[in-house]
Amino acid sequence: MSEATQVLEDDSAELADRVRAAHRNYPTGVTVITTSVDGQPYGLAVNAFSSVSLEPPTLLFCVNESSKTHEHLIRTTHVGINILGCDQHDVAGVFAKSGGDKFSQIEWEPGIEDVPLITGAAARFQARITETTKMGTHTVFFCTVVEAEAEDQEPLVYIRGAFVDGSKVRDQA
Ligand SMILES: Cc1cc2nc3c(=O)[nH]c(=O)nc-3n(C[C@H](O)[C@H](O)[C@H](O)COP(=O)(O)O)c2cc1C
Numbered sequence: 508m509s510e511a512t513q514v515l516e517d518d519s520a521e522l523a524d525r526v527r528a529a530h531r532n533y534p535t536g537v538t539v540i541t542t543s544v545d546g547q548p549y550g551l552a553v554n555a556f557s558s559v560s561l562e563p564p565t566l567l568f569c570v571n572e573s574s575k576t577h578e579h580l581i582r583t584t585h586v587g588i589n590i591l592g593c594d595q596h597d598v599a600g601v602f603a604k605s606g607g608d609k610f611s612q613i614e615w616e617p618g619i620e621d622v623p624l625i626t627g628a629a630a631r632f633q634a635r636i637t638e639t640t641k642m643g644t645h646t647v648f649f650c651t652v653v654e655a656e657a658e659d660q661e662p663l664v665y666i667r668g669a670f671v672d673g674s675k676v677r678d679q680a
Contacts, residue, residue: 534666536673537595539602539628540568541587543621544579548610550623551576552602554665555645556588564652566634569645575606577646581639585620586650588632591663593672595627599663619653629673630657 541550555569566588570577580586591599601612614626619633634650641647661673 531667534664534671536629536662537591537599537665537670538568539587539589539591539598539625540570540576540580541589541615541623541625542576542579542583542585543617543623544583546621547579548615548621548623549576549579550587550602550609552599559649564655565637565649566632566652567647567649569642569647571645573644580636580648581646583636585622585633585635585653586648587618587622587624588634588650589625589628590630591625592627592629592658593661593663593674595625595663596670598625598627599665599670628658629660629662630655 535554536556538553538556539550540553540556541548543549551570551574553568553570557567559565559567568588570580598613601609610623615623616626618624618631622633624631624633632650632652633654634652636648637651638649639646640649661677664671664673664676
């Protein structure tokens with residue numbers, strides 16, 4: 508490896524560290540993206556989620572191709588986007604682990620096209636995948652919302668690698 512190439516690689520590793528550190532200071536909610544394929548429920552924890560548009564109601568989320576759920580999301584038509592409630596740290600933990608039978612550990616019910624909807628979530632969207640774009644290690648899924656519901660409950664918040672009870676954030680507002 509030439510000296511110049513080595514310097515570039517060192518720079519990009521350091522930039523990656525700085526990018527990661529910068530993202531840690533951005534608070535997000537925690538969603539669980541769910542789907543059903545051949546009668547089996549699948550899902551993973553995702554904080555790369557955003558509203559895109561209200562007309563038509565459109566949202567996006569990003570999933571790493573290396574996750575086990577990715578291959579099922581690529582095959583499916585509909586997803587659930589479950590915004591976890593402030594008392595659902597344990598549910599976040601279940602869906603942050605790779606593989607295994609996640610759905611036997613939580614309460615859920617089937618929605619449109621059998622998408623699993625997590626009981627006790629602060630909010631839930633049911634959506635149809637309309638477009639996907641590959642970007643780096645991830646796939647961006649654009650979806651049209653077909654149903655949405657919100658509970659009178661604060662969300663779970665994720666910041667600096669930790670889960671925070673959203674009702675504490677509200678108390679300071
Ligand atoms: C708070 C939090 C946010 C996460 N956000 C994402 C994300 O936006 N996209 C993603 O692909 N993985 C994300 N992950 C990691 C996945 O949930 C994790 O890799 C999971 O084990 C994947 O499960 P699977 O391999 O069974 O699909 C996040 C994890 C946590 C704890």
